[in-house]
Amino acid sequence: MSSLTELTAHELKGLLDKGEISSKDLVKEHLERIEKVDKKVNAFMTVTKEEALKQAEVVDEKRKRSEQLSPLAGIPMALKDNMCTKGIRTTCSSKILHNFIPPYNATVVEKLMKADSIVMGKCNMDEFAMGSSTENSGYFPTKNPYDLNVVPGGSSGGSAASVAAEEVVFSLGSDTGGSIRQPAAFCGVIGLKPTYGYVSRYGLVAFASSLDQIGPFTRDMTDCALVMNEIFGHDHKDSTSAPVEVPDFTKALNNDVKGLKIGLPKEYMNEGINPDIIECYKQAVAKLEELGAVCEEVSLPHTEYALPIYYIIAPAEASSNLARYDGVRYGLRVEGEDIVSMFKKTRSQGFGEEVKRRIMLGTYALSSGYYDAYYLKALKVRTLIKQDFDQVFEKFDCLLTPTTPTTAFNFGEKVDDPLSMYMNDICTVPANLAGVPALSMPFGLSKGRPVGLQLIGKAFGEGTLLRVGYTLEQNTTLTRPRPELKGVM
Amino acid sequence: MSVEFEVVIGLEVHAELKTKTKIFCSCPTEFGGEENTHVCPVCLGLPGTLPVLNERVLEFAVRAGVAVDCEIANFSKFDRKNYFYPDLPKAYQISQYDLPICKEGKLEIAVDGEKKIIGITRIHMEEDAGKLLHSGNTITSSHYSLADYNRTGVPLIEIVSEPDMRSPEEARAYMEKLKTILEYIDVSDVKMEQGSLRCDANISLRPVGTSKLGTKAEIKNMNSFKALQKALEYEIERQQEVLEEGGTIVQETRTWDEEKGITVSMRSKEEANDYRYFPDPDLVPIIIEPDWVEEIKNSLPELPDAKRKRLVEKLGLSEYDAGIITESRALAEFFDKTVTLFNEPKTVANWIMGDFMRLLNVESIEVKDSKVTPEKMAALLENQADGKISGKMAKTVFEEMFVTGKTADEIIKEKGLVQISDEGSLGEIVDNIIEANPKSIADYQDGKKKAIGFLVGQIMKETKGQANPGVVNKLLQEKLSQL
Numbered sequence: 001m002s003s004l005t006e007l008t009a010h011e012l013k014g015l016l017d018k019g020e021i022s023s024k025d026l027v028k029e030h031l032e033r034i035e036k037v038d039k040k041v042n043a044f045m046t047v048t049k050e051e052a053l054k055q056a057e058v059v060d061e062k063r064k065r066s067e068q069l070s071p072l073a074g075i076p077m078a079l080k081d082n083m084c085t086k087g088i089r090t091t092c093s094s095k096i097l098h099n100f101i102p103p104y105n106a107t108v109v110e111k112l113m114k115a116d117s118i119v120m121g122k123c124n125m126d127e128f129a130m131g132s133s134t135e136n137s138g139y140f141p142t143k144n145p146y147d148l149n150v151v152p153g154g155s156s157g158g159s160a161a162s163v164a165a166e167e168v169v170f171s172l173g174s175d176t177g178g179s180i181r182q183p184a185a186f187c188g189v190i191g192l193k194p195t196y197g198y199v200s201r202y203g204l205v206a207f208a209s210s211l212d213q214i215g216p217f218t219r220d221m222t223d224c225a226l227v228m229n230e231i232f233g234h235d236h237k238d239s240t241s242a243p244v245e246v247p248d249f250t251k252a253l254n255n256d257v258k259g260l261k262i263g264l265p266k267e268y269m270n271e272g273i274n275p276d277i278i279e280c281y282k283q284a285v286a287k288l289e290e291l292g293a294v295c296e297e298v299s300l301p302h303t304e305y306a307l308p309i310y311y312i313i314a315p316a317e318a319s320s321n322l323a324r325y326d327g328v329r330y331g332l333r334v335e336g337e338d339i340v341s342m343f344k345k346t347r348s349q350g351f352g353e354e355v356k357r358r359i360m361l362g363t364y365a366l367s368s369g370y371y372d373a374y375y376l377k378a379l380k381v382r383t384l385i386k387q388d389f390d391q392v393f394e395k396f397d398c399l400l401t402p403t404t405p406t407t408a409f410n411f412g413e414k415v416d417d418p419l420s421m422y423m424n425d426i427c428t429v430p431a432n433l434a435g436v437p438a439l440s441m442p443f444g445l446s447k448g449r450p451v452g453l454q455l456i457g458k459a460f461g462e463g464t465l466l467r468v469g470y471t472l473e474q475n476t477t478l479t480r481p482r483p484e485l486k487g488v489m
Numbered sequence: 490m491s492v493e494f495e496v497v498i499g500l501e502v503h504a505e506l507k508t509k510t511k512i513f514c515s516c517p518t519e520f521g522g523e524e525n526t527h528v529c530p531v532c533l534g535l536p537g538t539l540p541v542l543n544e545r546v547l548e549f550a551v552r553a554g555v556a557v558d559c560e561i562a563n564f565s566k567f568d569r570k571n572y573f574y575p576d577l578p579k580a581y582q583i584s585q586y587d588l589p590i591c592k593e594g595k596l597e598i599a600v601d602g603e604k605k606i607i608g609i610t611r612i613h614m615e616e617d618a619g620k621l622l623h624s625g626n627t628i629t630s631s632h633y634s635l636a637d638y639n640r641t642g643v644p645l646i647e648i649v650s651e652p653d654m655r656s657p658e659e660a661r662a663y664m665e666k667l668k669t670i671l672e673y674i675d676v677s678d679v680k681m682e683q684g685s686l687r688c689d690a691n692i693s694l695r696p697v698g699t700s701k702l703g704t705k706a707e708i709k710n711m712n713s714f715k716a717l718q719k720a721l722e723y724e725i726e727r728q729q730e731v732l733e734e735g736g737t738i739v740q741e742t743r744t745w746d747e748e749k750g751i752t753v754s755m756r757s758k759e760e761a762n763d764y765r766y767f768p769d770p771d772l773v774p775i776i777i778e779p780d781w782v783e784e785i786k787n788s789l790p791e792l793p794d795a796k797r798k799r800l801v802e803k804l805g806l807s808e809y810d811a812g813i814i815t816e817s818r819a820l821a822e823f824f825d826k827t828v829t830l831f832n833e834p835k836t837v838a839n840w841i842m843g844d845f846m847r848l849l850n851v852e853s854i855e856v857k858d859s860k861v862t863p864e865k866m867a868a869l870l871e872n873q874a875d876g877k878i879s880g881k882m883a884k885t886v887f888e889e890m891f892v893t894g895k896t897a898d899e900i901i902k903e904k905g906l907v908q909i910s911d912e913g914s915l916g917e918i919v920d921n922i923i924e925a926n927p928k929s930i931a932d933y934q935d936g937k938k939k940a941i942g943f944l945v946g947q948i949m950k951e952t953k954g955q956a957n958p959g960v961v962n963k964l965l966q967e968k969l970s971q972l
């Protein structure tokens with residue numbers, strides 16, 4: 001018999017409903033798993049053991065009273081450590097927030113708590129979500145459950161690894177330029193970046209406000225739909241939240257892609273993409289065609305500008321968003337001779353290298369005399385990139401690309417070369433700039449490391465992504481690899 | 490040879506809006522309150538929080554805009570003004586930069602009867618910062634500073650004028666007019682002393698006849714109309730001295746030191762911040778429907794200029810009187826109400842500008858808190874017009890009314906203050922006085938007409954001031970001519 005930690009939420013729901021297991025059993029099992037593997041994987045910043053056990057008892061009581069429960073009730077999950085949790089330390093994996101305990105919950109946290117999901121803890125990340133390997137955490141790096149010598153990706157590396165290592169059933173991450181999809185690809189799990197405005201950002205510690213979105217990591221499409229059902233929806237606390245109705249996403253889980261028009265953007269297939277990944281990608285295209293989808297090459301001509309303008313817009317917003325960490329009210333304070341020296345010392349010691357690099361980049365891009373040449377121009381190009389997507393989506397239902405140009409790389413391989421690290425976001429950044437949804441799903445392995453496929457959809461067209469993903473899941477065995485956790489188990 | 494200089498002044502006025510809640514959260518805006526009690530995660534700028542615009546703020550800003558003839562933008566947005574200071578919890582202020590909600594307005598001022606139009610460049614919305622209390626004189630020289638964030642996020646509008654003012658008097662008149670308008674449209678408490686109305690001035694000099702603007706200084710910290718005028722007077726003198734000695738004015742920010750009566754340099758332009766304004770990605774653009782603006786326009790009360798015009802043209806008041814009465818909306822409404830009950834505008838105006846305003850000033854009472862209501866004042870004037878009481882009695886009654894809030898009838902009855910106009914009973918008293926004062930009668934008959942005043946005085950004394958002076962005069966004349 002397989003262990004409980006291998007199962008998905010919808011599989012566990014059946015056992016819970018039948019009374020074969022209790023939420024408390026489930027939580028205990030996952031706590032044991034965390035105990036066993038997290039020493040090596042390091043996915044967690046904080047494990048909330050006591051709270052989780054207490055919460056599980058509450059859910060078990062509710063189930064005993066036959067209360068109407070959410071499909072995610074009693075299911076253990078984890079949150080990236082940039083989502084505010086009332087009474088639970090929220091660090092963004094930064095030294096500057098080492099002791100920050102929010103007095104309020106992020107909207108997504110409220111929603112998952114209302115659904116009685118069990119928060120098992122907070123996951124490690126690249127500091128303030130800046131990075132693609134989780135090596136930029138101010139505390140420790142997270143390891144890839146497939147191979148402890150390679151990175152899990154980032155910035156939501158802890159969230160992705162926690163699901164891949166079966167420490168939790170699902171987790172939430174945030175995606176500003178690929179921070180959900182890239183680690184999902186590296187860790188062999190599903191990761192979705194929703195349409196901008198579909199999930200409330202209230203309580204998500206901001207990196208780049210116009211790009212950030214919260215989304216789920218799961219081990220199959222059904223779980224992805226279940227989490228989406230709980231966390232999506234309009235929030236009056238977030239002005240950028242879209243006032244739209246949320247459908248039941250499980251209805252989109254159809255094993256059928258007949259007649260679906262899938263675009264294959266040629267600009268994503270450049271020479272930088274690893275041949276093994278291209279091989280997997282081609283297999284996926286062939287599979288989809290075999291199942292009746294119509295796949296055609298399309299062009300998004302402004303794709304090459306996505307990465308450069310991303311590295312203007314995101315740091316610009318970040319330079320302003322991160323200015324509040326000044327040591328005055330909360331978090332780290334390093335005393336100085338006067339207020340200015342306190343600001344300087346606090347920020348110099350509190351932030352890591354990558355964060356400082358981006359604050360400087362962003363400050364420069366917004367400075368008087370440079371604003372028009374950089375920031376304003378970047379906003380104009382962003383509009384062109386959006387138009388590229390609008391145009392292809394007039395004819396196509398979704399797009400298929402690789403998620404990353406390479407599979408998970410070794411620790412230290414790119415950390416001293418920011419540009420090559422940034423290149424890892426090349427396939428994921430355009431969806432953030434355009435505000436459209438994109439999902440990464442596992443599709444085979446290359447030298448034992450997972451390969452990710454990216455599906456990009458129309459704004460609010462997440463249903464199509466689920467449908468394609470679900471169909472692939474039902475018709476190949478490549479979509480659900482499992483890590484062996486060599487040296488861990 | 491000395492050059493004559495022309496003064497150029499522009500004002501930047503900040504008015505706190507009197508919405509119930511703050512601009513981006515639901516904390517109360519109430520003045521006072523224990524430190525850091527009117528705060529929440531949003532106005533404290535805690536990580537992860539987001540602003541949501543209070544629609545009343547938008548409405549109040551549009552009200553202000555249409556009241557000073559501004560064009561209301563149909564597309565507007567919020568921007569971040571970035572700078573580090575401990576009273577600013579996000580290290581940026583949410584403000585408006587290149588697309589303010591209102592632009593190109595104007596208002597009319599009058600100095601010594603001379604009218605002038607002052608242009609308004611723009612009005613924009615922004616959030617207020619918190620308050621710091623330093624252990625020393627300045628933040629850098631202090632051991633510690635205490636921060637109170639109650640005021641953080643209180644909505645402000647900044648009203649920027651054109652550099653159209655040419656004297657401290659004009660600047661003051663502009664400021665007073667703006668205050669009056671904001672009070673009329675009920676968007677701000679406009680109390681300079683409490684800081685709900687604040688003003689910075691840009692001032693420069695240039696040789697008369699030239700059109701190029703001189704280098705300006707920005708003056709801050711003027712907390713009253715008087716301070717504004719004095720600071721500008723001082724600054725003109727200072728700049729003139731520098732220029733006359735062949736020096737140049739440094740572009741800088743100066744603060745008004747009320748005690749010493751001087752302006753002091755705070756920071757020069759070189760030290761000025763680059764605020765790195767950019768559109769706030771946490772807020773969506775503001776789209777304004779013309780219909781809504783029209784609705785707001787129609788909901789405005791009669792504004793001071795229109796009111797003044799009506800008082801002069803329809804009710805026959807002098808420009809001066811109409812000006813004084815319309816300076817405050819409360820006073821003007823008191824006037825209007827009283828006139829509907831007692832239709833002699835000039836008499837009402839005299840009473841309001843005379844005893845009423847005098848007593849309000851002496852007791853530091855606001856019109857709305859006064860125990861004298863338009864109904865009570867009209868009833869008093871009615872009594873006087875009927876001849877029931879004399880003008881002098883009316884003043885006595887009014888003073889009593891102001892203190893106790895009793896009606897004229899109650900006071901007249903209590904004090905027995907009824908005027909005697911009955912010719913029969915007054916005739917008897919007149920006869921007695923004539924009889925008792927033969928010397929005065931002789932003087933009168935010798936042509937000393939003044940003697941009649943003495944006789945009237947005696948009669949008033951006899952009647953404890955209740956005799957109707959008109960009737961007394963008439964009876965005296967008649968009886969004396971019959972002697």
Ligand SMILES: [Zn+2]
Pocket residue numbers: 511514515516527528529530531532533642
């Ligand atoms: Zn608040």
